[in-house]
Amino acid sequence: MKKTLITAVLFLFFGVSLISQNRNLQRKTDYFSKLVDQSNTGEIYDTNHPDNYVGTPYYNDSYLLGNIYYNNEPAHKNVALRYNVIADEIEYKETLSVDNDLAKAIIKSKDIYVTINNQQIVFIPSNGYFLVLEDGNNFSLIKKITKKYFPHRPPANSYDQGSLPTFADRIAYYIYSKEGEIHELPKSKSKKLKAFGNSEKLVKDYTKENDLDLNKEKDLKQIVMYLNSVKGATLQ
Numbered sequence: 314m315k316k317t318l319i320t321a322v323l324f325l326f327f328g329v330s331l332i333s334q335n336r337n338l339q340r341k342t343d344y345f346s347k348l349v350d351q352s353n354t355g356e357i358y359d360t361n362h363p364d365n366y367v368g369t370p371y372y373n374d375s376y377l378l379g380n381i382y383y384n385n386e387p388a389h390k391n392v393a394l395r396y397n398v399i400a401d402e403i404e405y406k407e408t409l410s411v412d413n414d415l416a417k418a419i420i421k422s423k424d425i426y427v428t429i430n431n432q433q434i435v436f437i438p439s440n441g442y443f444l445v446l447e448d449g450n451n452f453s454l455i456k457k458i459t460k461k462y463f464p465h466r467p468p469a470n471s472y473d474q475g476s477l478p479t480f481a482d483r484i485a486y487y488i489y490s491k492e493g494e495i496h497e498l499p500k501s502k503s504k505k506l507k508a509f510g511n512s513e514k515l516v517k518d519y520t521k522e523n524d525l526d527l528n529k530e531k532d533l534k535q536i537v538m539y540l541n542s543v544k545g546a547t548l549q
Contacts, residue, residue, distance in 0.1 A: 354400055357462060357478065360413065368480030370460055372396035372429075376409055379429035381419065394429045399460045399480070401441045403427055403434065440495060443487070447534045449541030452548075453489040454534055458482060486533060488548060496548055502527045510548040512540060 358370050376393040393406035395416075403419040419425065426435040433445040435455070443455040461481045468475040486498040488508070498505045505527045509516045519525070519539050525532040540546045 354397060357464075358480075366478050366480065367476075368460070368482070370397060370399035370462075370480050372398050372458065376404075376406060376413075376416075377430045378409070379427055381405070382426050382428070384424050394427055396429065396434060396442065398458050399462065403442065437489070437495065443489075446486075446530065447537045449537060451491050451541050451546065452537050454537040455487050455489050455495075456530075457485045457487065459485075486530070488537065490548060494548070498527075498533070500528075508548075509540075512543075512546045512548060515540070515543060515546060 354370050358366065360374070363369065363374060373395060376395045378391050379394040380387055381389040381392065381394075393409045393411065393416075395404045396402075397404055404416045405419050406413070406416045419427070421436050423436055423438055426433060428434070433448070434442055435445055436442050437455075441457070443457050445453060445455055447454040459482075461483055463476070463479040463481065465478045466476045488496045488498065490496075496508055496510075498508050506513050506517055516536055519536065520527060520532075523535070525535060527533065527536070
């Protein structure tokens with residue numbers, strides 16, 4: 314009974330601490346969140362007028378319901394979440410109806426991840442947030458999204474229409490191993506193959522046999538699933 318009570322108290326403490334580990338840390342989190350909004354998002358994007366832009370600084374422009382997990386256990390369910398890609402922050406509100414100005418940034422930790430609309434997003438120290446596409450026992454396929462911002466360009470002359478402020482997606486794929494190693498997959502197919510190291514021939518043969526394209530996301534997911542099924546497969 315005492316063990317159950319202690320577990321419940323600890324879980325409650327850690328659930329709250331994801332957003333506010335203590336008052337001092339929360340003040341730091343609030344300040345950093347505001348700084349991010351002002352320097353990376355607020356000054357270059359008005360969420361009230363998305364038609365004035367091409368693209369968005371967010372993974373999804375709107376807040377969506379999702380869950381926050383701590384050490385693989387659900388800590389906050391059905392809360393409003395939004396991934397601010399350009400700031401590399403997960404923004405959090407208790408409900409969808411809470412004013413966006415009251416949103417906070419989730420503390421970045423490898424022990425904390427979220428699911429937004431069933432898409433898992435994890436934090437890897439020194440690398441930032443990644444979308445998990447395939448999660449296996451030995452290898453995971455993860456995707457890094459960044460945004461390149463191009464400011465408004467006024468017309469150069471009467472024949473030029475100029476351009477709206479634009480957020481262009483930049484996407485990179487990585488293999489993450491159970492040892493915590495992260496390997497970027499280059500854009501070219503030949504270099505992608507080499508990135509699989511000792512498993513290069515395995516991947517090459519499997520790709521050929523199944524008519525897969527290393528530059529297609531769904532095929533990369535299938536390849537990583539296959540590698541997880543091969544005993545002794547490594548990237549070294």
